[in-house]
Amino acid sequence: MEPMRAKYLQESERLHQRARAFAMAFDGGLPPPEAFDDLARDLACFQYQHNPLYQRLCHAKGIDGPALAQGAMAPAVPSDVFKWARVSTFPEDEQRVLFRTSGTTLGQRGSHGFRDIASYDMGAVAFGRWALFRGQESLRAVLVLGPSEREVPDSSLTHMNALFARTFGPPAREEETYFMSAGTLRVDALQRRLETLMSSSTGPVTMLGTSFAYVHLIDALAHRQLPLPPGSRVMQTGGFKGKSREVEASALRHDLATLFAIPERAVVSEYGMTELSSQFYERTAVDAEAHWGTFSEPPWARIVPVDPGTLEPVPPGEVGIARIEDLMNVESAFAIVVPDRVRRVGTGFELLGRISDAPPRGCSIGIDEMLGR
Amino acid sequence: MASKASRIRELVEVAHEIARAPGGLVDSLVKDTGLSVEGVRHGLAHHVEAQPTETQLQCLLDSVCPVERVTVVLSSNVFVAALRAIALAVASGKEVVVRPSRRDPTFATALVQRWSCPVVRLEPDLDMARVSAGDVHVYGRDETIEDIRRRVTTKGTVWGHGSGFGVAWIGREAHLEFSADALAQDVVAFDQRGCLSPRIVFVEGAEARGLRFLHAVHAALARWETRVPRGDLSASEVQDARRYADTLRMLGTYEQGSSFGVGLALSHLPLLLPPSGRHLHLVAVATAEDGAKALTPLAKYVVSVGLSDPSSGTNPAPPHARISGLGTMQRPPLDGPVDLRPV
Numbered sequence: 001m002e003p004m005r006a007k008y009l010q011e012s013e014r015l016h017q018r019a020r021a022f023a024m025a026f027d028g029g030l031p032p033p034e035a036f037d038d039l040a041r042d043l044a045c046f047q048y049q050h051n052p053l054y055q056r057l058c059h060a061k062g063i064d065g066p067a068l069a070q071g072a073m074a075p076a077v078p079s080d081v082f083k084w085a086r087v088s089t090f091p092e093d094e095q096r097v098l099f100r101t102s103g104t105t106l107g108q109r110g111s112h113g114f115r116d117i118a119s120y121d122m123g124a125v126a127f128g129r130w131a132l133f134r135g136q137e138s139l140r141a142v143l144v145l146g147p148s149e150r151e152v153p154d155s156s157l158t159h160m161n162a163l164f165a166r167t168f169g170p171p172a173r174e175e176e177t178y179f180m181s182a183g184t185l186r187v188d189a190l191q192r193r194l195e196t197l198m199s200s201s202t203g204p205v206t207m208l209g210t211s212f213a214y215v216h217l218i219d220a221l222a223h224r225q226l227p228l229p230p231g232s233r234v235m236q237t238g239g240f241k242g243k244s245r246e247v248e249a250s251a252l253r254h255d256l257a258t259l260f261a262i263p264e265r266a267v268v269s270e271y272g273m274t275e276l277s278s279q280f281y282e283r284t285a286v287d288a289e290a291h292w293g294t295f296s297e298p299p300w301a302r303i304v305p306v307d308p309g310t311l312e313p314v315p316p317g318e319v320g321i322a323r324i325e326d327l328m329n330v331e332s333a334f335a336i337v338v339p340d341r342v343r344r345v346g347t348g349f350e351l352l353g354r355i356s357d358a359p360p361r362g363c364s365i366g367i368d369e370m371l372g373r
Numbered sequence: 374m375a376s377k378a379s380r381i382r383e384l385v386e387v388a389h390e391i392a393r394a395p396g397g398l399v400d401s402l403v404k405d406t407g408l409s410v411e412g413v414r415h416g417l418a419h420h421v422e423a424q425p426t427e428t429q430l431q432c433l434l435d436s437v438c439p440v441e442r443v444t445v446v447l448s449s450n451v452f453v454a455a456l457r458a459i460a461l462a463v464a465s466g467k468e469v470v471v472r473p474s475r476r477d478p479t480f481a482t483a484l485v486q487r488w489s490c491p492v493v494r495l496e497p498d499l500d501m502a503r504v505s506a507g508d509v510h511v512y513g514r515d516e517t518i519e520d521i522r523r524r525v526t527t528k529g530t531v532w533g534h535g536s537g538f539g540v541a542w543i544g545r546e547a548h549l550e551f552s553a554d555a556l557a558q559d560v561v562a563f564d565q566r567g568c569l570s571p572r573i574v575f576v577e578g579a580e581a582r583g584l585r586f587l588h589a590v591h592a593a594l595a596r597w598e599t600r601v602p603r604g605d606l607s608a609s610e611v612q613d614a615r616r617y618a619d620t621l622r623m624l625g626t627y628e629q630g631s632s633f634g635v636g637l638a639l640s641h642l643p644l645l646l647p648p649s650g651r652h653l654h655l656v657a658v659a660t661a662e663d664g665a666k667a668l669t670p671l672a673k674y675v676v677s678v679g680l681s682d683p684s685s686g687t688n689p690a691p692p693h694a695r696i697s698g699l700g701t702m703q704r705p706p707l708d709g710p711v712d713l714r715p716v
Contacts, residue, residue: 053623060622078619084642085624108643108670257472308612321612337619339612355609361393362451364649365536365674366613 008050012089012331015039015046016119018356019327023119023126032299038070039327040299043334044204047074048063051090054333072304076311076323076337082110082275089331099156101274112156112274115331120277123328124160125167131281132268133236135169138203140229141176142169143193145185145209145217148178157237161208168206174274180213187220194226204231207260210238215247218255227261231286234260237270253292264292271295271351275336277328280349294348300327304351305342319352320344378430380490381460385424385707387488388456390415391480394707401479406452408564408604413452415601420562422460422707429708432657436709437465442507444499446521447481449474451567451703454512454711458534461492461710462510468492472499476707491702501525508532534712538646539571539702540668542661542688543586545578547681548583551560553589554596556653559679560633561597562703564604565649569677569711572647574655575664575689580670583657587628587637590653594633598651603632606650613648620645621654644671664689676712677702 001009021033047054048065054077058065061075081087083101097117101110114120131141142165147155147221149162165177179190197205205228209217214236223241223255228234234256247255249269257264265284269292272279278301283290290296297303305320306313314320322342325335375383391398395417402413419551425433444468445458462469469492473481478497483493499523500552501509508529510712511518519531525531543552543557559571574590576583606614612648614634621627621636624645628635633651640657644667647654658664668689678690679702688696693714696704705711 057619057623060619060627063378065583075619077623078616080616080620081623084620084645099490308608309615311615339616355612361650362512362563362570363448363534363568364566364572365455365538365568365646 008090011046012115015043015330016082016116018042019119019300019330020122022327023122023298026299027126027129036299036302036325036327037071040074040325040334041068041332043327044068044071044074046330047089047332047334051333053085053087057229066213071325071334074335076306076335077111077333079273079275079336079338081110083108084269086111086113087275087332088113088115097159098154099159099274100154110274112332117159119328119330120184121163123278123298123300124163127279127281128160128164130167130232130298131283131286131296132206132270134286136168136204136206136231136233138166139206140170140197140201140203141172141193141205143205143207144178144192145180145190145207145213146178147180147183148174151178151181156272157210160272160279164206176307185213185216185220187217188345190217191226194228198227198229204229204233206233206235208235211236211247211252212238214252214256214259218259221259225261226259232260232262233266233268234262235268235270235281237272245346250292269295273338275333275338276301276324276326277330277332278326283348292346293350294345296348301325304338305344305349308339308355311337321355334335374439374470376443377434377464380463380492381430381433381707382424383490384456384460384463384484384488385422386491388421388484391483391487392421397498398483402452403604404476405449405479406563406604407607409602412561412564412604413599415561416451416453416563420451422456422704425707427449429706432708433460434464436690438530440466440468440506441510442470442529444470444472444501444504444509444525444527446472446509446511446513446517447474448496448502448513448517449476449477450561452480453476455484455565457707457711458510458512459484460707463490463493465510466492466507468507470495471495472497472501473497480589487489498510510534532716534710535568537674537712537714538573539569539572539677539679540675540690540694541574541681541699541702542664542690543574543576543666543681544687547577549582549586549589550593552584552681553593555681555698556590556679557593557597558700559702560594560651560653561601561603565651565705569695569705570649571677571679571702572643572649572652572654573668573671574653576655576657576659577664578657579659580637580657581638583655584626587626587635587655590655591628591630591633591635594635594651598632603651610648610650614650614652616629617645617647617652617654644668654690657690661687661689665691671674673714676714677705 095113097114144161152158179186253267280295304323306323400636442460506524509531512534522531625638637655672691678694679699683698
């Protein structure tokens with residue numbers, strides 16, 4: 001192997017190990033192994049050195065990458081860039097895993113490639129264990145209202161669901177775990193599976209799915225119930241952009257609690273995206289004091305509300321758009337910015353949707369209008 | 374009884390009277406549109422449709438179907454667009470009801486009130502569910518058009534004039550500075566918020582030529598911004614401008630002005646649509662065919678094309694795009710709807 005390549009692999013592996021150390025410490029109930037900002041700064045410098053596109057952004061903003069003193073100074077990559085180009089520090093032929101966003105009407109799908117998926121997996125499991133699976137040692141099953149990874153191998157959500165099913169659930173066949181195939185819900189199969197689980201033993205289940213899939217399930221059942229065993233939890237994620245219906249978050253939570261005959265606190269929202277390695281959760285299932293709508297961050301990721309025009313952090317308590325810093329994004333973009341409005345609340349953050357001022361003036365078509373058609 | 378043709382000529386004359394002496398309307402238009410005072414005055418001075426020639430007027434009359442009644446629903450549009458919308462309605466219907474945009478009613482209201490045509494009336498609070506007869510002409514976003522289509526009970530046709538954008542073509546022989554200045558005029562008009570406003574520019578030639586044109590159009594927009602300052606941007610427009618700027622900083626070249634931005638993308642990338650509010654996305658292409666291929670995913674949204682040489686037969690825009698020379702993209706003749714896309 002040529003020396004430059006060997007040096008790169010050595011450097012990236014060191015950074016991966018440092019990122020994973022955060023997840024291992026968290027899993028072990030220990031404080032983070034180092035300051036967030038120390039690793040953040042080193043990741044930003046690494047990405048500056050090895051990603052020419054990121055270098056261009058830094059230079060355009062007058063930032064000399066190696067001189068970055070703090071991760072907070074690292075320019076954030078607009079999430080849109082993932083639609084148009086590879087955001088990677090490594091060559092495409094070394095890519096082992098590729099996640100893609102769902103397509104827009106223009107057919108443009110964003111992508112996020114990984115040379116090494118282990119950091120992603122470790123972080124997802126550690127934080128998922130804390131937010132979703134804590135106290136569920138006698139878990140009877142992980143049920144996914146979505147496709148299998150075999151059917152949809154390029155979805156980060158599908159990957160995460162499969163990871164959780166393998167890690168937290170007892171062994172089960174694919175058809176006992178995944179209840180969507182070829183885009184269609186397997187409602188009868190889900191009902192039969194739950195009947196079997198309820199009749200054969202005690203113990204909770206955890207169900208994972210997108211908000212939109214749950215809405216379809218509710219519709220398919222014509223508002224009948226599908227009770228889950230006591231202690232069960234439901235994770236829901238995703239919104240309704242471009243879909244035929246929208247259901248408000250608290251209404252959906254209530255509907256899911258009714259559908260599955262579980263307390264509303266057992267319905268947990270997840271916030272994640274293809275462009276990230278980490279996820280964020282409401283923690284109502286594991287913290288009796290927690291509020292709905294407030295998301296928790298793992299120690300290796302943080303949300304900074306920033307001004308949409310300048311990208312400077314907004315004053316505490318004010319609403320900005322989300323600058324997301326993710327230490328697990330070792331070989332892509334440590335900091336990204338997305339057009340989701342957020343506000344810090346206590347030790348967490350609220351998600352407030354997209355900027356929704358008055359409809360645009362004029363008949364010149366808007367970007368999001370075009371992408372959403 | 375006045376003929377439709379003579380009514381349309383009267384309407385245009387009234388519009389020009391308003392444009393020549395707008396008085397207090399300027400402040401209302403600034404408030405409605407978000408344009409600067411200079412932007413409003415520029416729109417009135419240069420972008421109210423001229424009296425059509427006989428041929429153009431006949432084209433306009435031929436572009437509509439005669440019906441008993443037309444209800445026109447205006448959007449918060451480039452404000453002068455109300456003139457063409459009402460002219461088309463008058464060309465079509467024996468009776469016309471105008472519902473101005475709630476956000477942008479000033480020009481349409483002034484036009485109808487000053488004209489006092491016996492067959493045209495204003496109904497600002499018209500409940501669309503009560504429209505039970507005649508055709509409906511709707512201007513606005515697709516969602517608005519669909520919403521109105523669902524609500525009206527008329528058996529007549531609902532004609533939707535939706536949103537779109539313009540492209541520009543800078544041919545190989547074009548003088549870059551002259552073309553840049555002409556293009557800047559098209560951008561500055563209404564702060565690029567019209568469906569005719571150019572947002573994507575194809576420059577025939579290598580990337581180096583694209584870069585020269587980027588510098589030329591940056592300089593032209595800088596000159597124009599002192600004459601016609603840009604108005605306010607909404608919060609989402611500010612965000613979209615920053616998103617586009619940073620995306621182009623990574624994927625090409627981006628030059629920021631005080632109130633505008635010009636990007637030149639790396640040639641292998643798919644086409645990006647920049648936000649309105651005086652942003653242009655340049656792409657260097659070897660031929661018009663290459664431009665057309667790049668434009669294919671967006672083709673149905675293209676309403677207009679501005680050419681550095683209008684006599685040239687080739688350009689990358691789809692066949693339905695309204696063709697004009699650079700500098701006149703936002704001054705189409707009054708010969709029918711601006712939007713020639715198939716319905």
